[in-house]
Amino acid sequence: xxxxxxxxxxxxxxxxxxxxxxxxxxxxxxxxxxxxxxxxxxxxxxxxxxxxxxxxxxxxxxxxxxxxxxxxxxxxxxxxxxxxxxxxxxxxxxxxxxxxxxxxxxxxxxxxxxxxxxxxxxxxxxxxxxxxxxxxxxxxxxxxxxxxxxxxxxxxxxxxxxxxxxxxxxxxxxxxx
Amino acid sequence: xxxxxxxxxxxxxxxxxxxxxxxxxxxxxxxxxxxxxxxxxxxxxxxxxxxxxxxxxxxxxxxxxxxxxxxxxxxxxxxxxxxxxxxxxxxxxxxxxxxxxxxxxxxxxxxxxxxxxxxxxxxxxxxxxxxxxxxxxxxxxxxxxxxxxxxxxxxxxxxxxxxxxxxxxxxxxxxxxxxxxxxxxxxxxxxxxxxxxxxxxxxxxxxxxxxxxxxxxxxxxxxxxxxxxxxxxxxxxxxxxxxxxxxxxxxxxxxxxxxxxxxxxxxxxxxxxxxxxxxxxxxxxxxxxxxxxxxxxxxxxxxxxxxxxxxxxxxxxxxxxxxxxxxxxxxxxxxxxxxxxxxxxxxxxxxxxxxxxxxxxxxxxxxxxxxxxxxxxxxxxxxxxxxxxxxxxxxxxxxxxxxxxxxxxxxxxxxxxxxxxxxxxxxxxxxxxxxxxxxxxxxxxxxxxxxxxxxxxxxxxxxxxxxxxxxxxxxxxxxxxxxxxxxxxxxxxxxxxxxxxxxxxxxxxxxxxxxxxxxxxxxxxxxxxxxxxxxxxxx
Numbered sequence: 001x002x003x004x005x006x007x008x009x010x011x012x013x014x015x016x017x018x019x020x021x022x023x024x025x026x027x028x029x030x031x032x033x034x035x036x037x038x039x040x041x042x043x044x045x046x047x048x049x050x051x052x053x054x055x056x057x058x059x060x061x062x063x064x065x066x067x068x069x070x071x072x073x074x075x076x077x078x079x080x081x082x083x084x085x086x087x088x089x090x091x092x093x094x095x096x097x098x099x100x101x102x103x104x105x106x107x108x109x110x111x112x113x114x115x116x117x118x119x120x121x122x123x124x125x126x127x128x129x130x131x132x133x134x135x136x137x138x139x140x141x142x143x144x145x146x147x148x149x150x151x152x153x154x155x156x157x158x159x160x161x162x163x164x165x166x167x168x169x170x171x172x173x174x175x176x177x
Numbered sequence: 178x179x180x181x182x183x184x185x186x187x188x189x190x191x192x193x194x195x196x197x198x199x200x201x202x203x204x205x206x207x208x209x210x211x212x213x214x215x216x217x218x219x220x221x222x223x224x225x226x227x228x229x230x231x232x233x234x235x236x237x238x239x240x241x242x243x244x245x246x247x248x249x250x251x252x253x254x255x256x257x258x259x260x261x262x263x264x265x266x267x268x269x270x271x272x273x274x275x276x277x278x279x280x281x282x283x284x285x286x287x288x289x290x291x292x293x294x295x296x297x298x299x300x301x302x303x304x305x306x307x308x309x310x311x312x313x314x315x316x317x318x319x320x321x322x323x324x325x326x327x328x329x330x331x332x333x334x335x336x337x338x339x340x341x342x343x344x345x346x347x348x349x350x351x352x353x354x355x356x357x358x359x360x361x362x363x364x365x366x367x368x369x370x371x372x373x374x375x376x377x378x379x380x381x382x383x384x385x386x387x388x389x390x391x392x393x394x395x396x397x398x399x400x401x402x403x404x405x406x407x408x409x410x411x412x413x414x415x416x417x418x419x420x421x422x423x424x425x426x427x428x429x430x431x432x433x434x435x436x437x438x439x440x441x442x443x444x445x446x447x448x449x450x451x452x453x454x455x456x457x458x459x460x461x462x463x464x465x466x467x468x469x470x471x472x473x474x475x476x477x478x479x480x481x482x483x484x485x486x487x488x489x490x491x492x493x494x495x496x497x498x499x500x501x502x503x504x505x506x507x508x509x510x511x512x513x514x515x516x517x518x519x520x521x522x523x524x525x526x527x528x529x530x531x532x533x534x535x536x537x538x539x540x541x542x543x544x545x546x547x548x549x550x551x552x553x554x555x556x557x558x559x560x561x562x563x564x565x566x567x568x569x570x571x572x573x574x575x576x577x578x579x580x581x582x583x584x585x586x587x588x589x590x591x592x593x594x595x596x597x598x599x600x601x602x603x604x605x606x607x608x609x610x611x612x613x614x615x616x617x618x619x620x621x622x623x624x625x626x627x628x629x630x631x632x633x634x635x636x637x638x639x640x641x642x643x644x645x646x647x648x649x650x651x652x653x654x655x656x657x658x659x660x661x662x663x664x665x666x667x668x669x670x671x672x673x674x675x676x677x678x679x680x681x682x683x684x685x686x687x688x689x690x691x692x693x694x695x696x697x698x699x700x701x702x703x704x705x706x707x708x709x710x711x712x713x714x715x716x
Contacts, residue, residue: 001424001678002669007475014471018464025530029457034531036446038453040702044709102300102714103382105447105538109605109619112534116448118382119299119711123449136617140538140607142293144300144716145222148614 037115037125045119048074048100061085069093075117076100078150080137086155088162089132097123105141108154116141132156178661182264183254184569189271190247191562193278194240195645198555201235202641204228206634209594213627214612225611226291226716233294234285236551238313239278241400244558245354246270246320248403249347251565253327255662256341256410262326270319277312280305291716293609295393296369298385299711304373307365314358321351332680339674342423343410343664346430350402352681353434356688357399360391360441372713379710383450384703390441391696394463398437400550404557405430408477408510411564413665415506418484421476423667427678429469429476435684436466439695443528447537455699456530462695463528470521477510483668505580509560512588516552520545523599538609541602548595551637556587559644565662566651573658575650579643586640594633597626 028034048054054074060082061071069088074081075097087093097106097117104117108129115123129135139150179187210216211225254261261267283305284290290302328340328348340348364385371377413420420426442459445451485496501507523545526532536542567574574580602608604622613620677683 001673001675002422003425004422006479007422007425007472010475011468011472014468017471018467021525021529022461022464025460026457028531029453035453036456036530036534037449038451038456039449040452040706041449042706042708045711046709102711103297105607107538107605107607109539112531114447114534114537116445116538118386118448118450120381120709121383121449134617136615136619138605138607138615140609142226142297142300142609144714145226145291147226148222148610148612151615151617 037123039122039124041122041124042120043098043122045099045101048098053096054098061087071095073097073106074100075104075106075139075150077102077144078139078146080106080139080150080152082152084153084155086157086162087129088159089129089156090159091162092126092128095125095127097125102143103141104139104143104150107138107140108135109138111135114140129156132158179251179255179569180260182261183250186261186264186267186271187247187251187565187569190243190250191565193275194243194247194558195562195648197235197239197243197278199641199645201232201240202638204232204235206631206638208232209627209630209634212611212613213624213631215627215631220612222611223288223291226293227285227288229609229611230291230293231282231285234281234310237294237396237400238310240555240558242274242313242317245350245399245403246274246317248561248565249320249324249351251569251662252343252347252406253324256343256664257327257331259327259331262323262330266319267323270316270323272316273319274313274316277309277314277316279309280312281309283309295389296364296385298369298372298380298382299714300716301369301373301713302716304370307369307373311362311365311370314362317354318358321355324348324351339423339671339679341664342420342426343406345427345679346402346406346409349430349434349681349684350399352685353395353402353437354399356438356692357392357395360388363391364388379712381703381708381710383448383708384700386445386448387451387696387699387703390444391438392441393444394441395437397546397550398433398466401554402430402433403561404513404554405433405473407506407557407561408473408513410664411506411561412477412510413480413484414663415504415564416481416484416500418480418487418665420665420667421479421483422669423671424674424678425472425476427674429472431678431684433466433469435687435691436462436469438688439691440466442695442699443533446530446533450703451699455695458695460528460530467521467525467528470517474514474517477514480665481507481510503577503581505563505577505584506560508581508584509556512584513553513556513560516548516556516588516591520549520553524549536602538607539602540606540608541599543608544595544598544602547598548591552588552591552595556584559584559587562644562648566648567658568660568662570651570654571658572651572654573656575647575654579647583640583643583647586636586643590633590636590640592633593636594630597629597633601626 059072063069099117099119107114111129113127115125117123133156135154137152137154208228211219284303290306292300292302324347368380368385372380409426440459440462442456443463446456482496485500488499490496490499563580601623606623
């Protein structure tokens with residue numbers, strides 16, 4: 001079998017290029033914990049209203065006693081509920097998304113707050129939003145003829161501003177306009 | 178000489194492919210117009226989503242499958258110099274696939290199956306759609322069997338001889354397709370059809386998405402391999418030179434076929450039903466499958482350089498100018514490589530586990546795959562058609578100048594269409610919307626890009642019409658053309674070829690092993706954990 005020396009060099013170079021990319025991805029994933037939303041947690045989408053976690057009173061932004069912020073959201077034709085939430089910038093946020101009907105996806109443009117929302121599963125995303133501002137939440141997966149109309153809003157406010165607003169010990173506090 | 182049976186089979190397949198293509202091009206232009214919202218009179222999300230579903234099925238399933246089958250018959254008979262094994266089977270395959278296409282088209286065009294070509298359960302369309310799509314694939318399985326049998330017959334008649342490269346790659350593609358289509362076949366047969374007929378109350382969308390991901394990456398390589406075959410076996414000869422290396426081409430095809438399969442989870446990076454370890458494993462495999470494309474780029478460019486220098490090109494870049502730019506095959510490969518480089522860059526972003534979160538399901542994604550598929554792949558389908566038509570019809574091409582104009586306009590239109598499409602994705606526009614209803618300032622930035630896309634689409638639609646017109650007019654010519662399909666010779670004749678580069682038995686076992694590793698647990702997990710099915714929904 002004949003392999004040209006030039007070809008051999010190029011083959012090594014391409015393995016090097018691909019290896020570089022794989023290396024960066026692996027270091028990010030294994031050492032910096034940068035991973036795609038992958039928690040493999042099931043839930044009965046047909047009875048969310050009966051589940052404790054995604055009961056209507058429990059949706060929205062919650063600050064627990066350890067200072068962690070969890071945002072529980074339900075996606076359904078055609079919106080993400082609650083329709084408006086306010087969260088602090090520069091703070092680690094854990095979003096927990098479920099669907100009450102079909103397949104949806106959610107993306108906050110210009111951020112990496114993105115996940116598919118598959119009925120039967122809880123999609124969890126932990127991220128930090130660096131820039132305060134008004135952001136839409138857009139459904140980015142075809143979910144029916146009304147798909148274009150599926151969006152909600154997020155206000156990202158400066159950290160200092162938010163703390164005063166939302167510290168509350170009452171469970172199930174909603175930040176709903 | 179191409180025998181009459183092959184000619185008839187090939188023309189039948191290719192005309193179905195290009196007929197579907199032209200219809201889908203009109204739909205594509207309607208879709209960019211509708212989604213821009215500039216013409217209120219045509220606004221209708223119901224029509225839009227029926228059109229998107231049909232456009233996807235026609236382009237991704239009908240154009241590709243019929244083109245690959247028709248081209249495969251030509252490659253098999255001309256490279257092996259054998260008659261088609263069992264032509265009745267070939268016609269049966271054609272008939273089943275065509276019947277399936279018609280069956281699927283009825284609910285698609287009447288808006289009863291607006292579930293997109295990627296299905297998206299638990300939304301369920303009319304059962305006829307799933308039935309038709311299944312038959313289209315079943316028909317193509319007969320083609321796979323014929324390709325495999327023809328290579329086997331040839332090897333028996335020529336023991337120890339290297340199988341011609343074009344046929345080696347075609348049979349590799351047939352095997353790839355059998356492996357690839359198994360995933361979606363499982364989803365359709367055990368989940369979608371029983372659900373659509375009302376035999377089942379619930380299905381697990383997580384399992385459905387996992388099975389579809391099995392198919393979703395390698396199917397792209399099924400479409401791409403004919404373009405690569407043309408790169409390797411037609412281009413060097415048409416440019417006036419030789420193939421740089423036959424052996425490395427085989428190795429590239431083998432890696433492409435083996436590693437296309439176990440990496441589908443890069444389509445599920447953002448999905449909750451698979452764990453991060455599996456996604457990472459598939460992510461690494463995704464970079465492995467980029468290697469044969471790097472190698473292909475090298476071999477094709479090296480072959481072009483040899484041709485350019487043989488034609489008198491001098492200096493570091495002088496050989497580029499002396500290439501026969503007016504040969505449709507050569508022009509196509511140059512334009513295809515340009516689009517492959519740009520599209521490959523976008524692909525690296527998609528493949529990057531973390532960066533993908535920024536562009537997942539945004540307009541960036543259709544921008545990317547139109548550039549790679551409708552750009553690189555389909556332009557080579559054009560080149561192959563321009564090359565085959567005169568030889569099969571025994572008549573000269575109606576107009577070579579028109580062909581060159583067509584190829585250039587396809588490239589220019591594609592650039593105008595897909596550049597703004599990528600930008601829209603970076604600006605946060607989701608894909609698969611029929612209009613912009615968001616009450617957000619963000620959307621104001623989108624309008625100029627939508628306008629550019631409409632123009633790009635229009636250029637491409639004109640180009641598509643020119644293409645079909647040129648082929649149709651060729652049939653009507655009174656002149657006679659005599660030609661044969663010429664396969665490129667390698668610089669160094671293939672002498673001692675190891676069996677693993679001349680046969681797929683070993684590679685089938687490797688694929689089975691890799692698939693068991695990368696899909697075994699991820700599929701079985703759905704049967705071991707407590708899952709909750711979803712009932713069917715309309716759309």
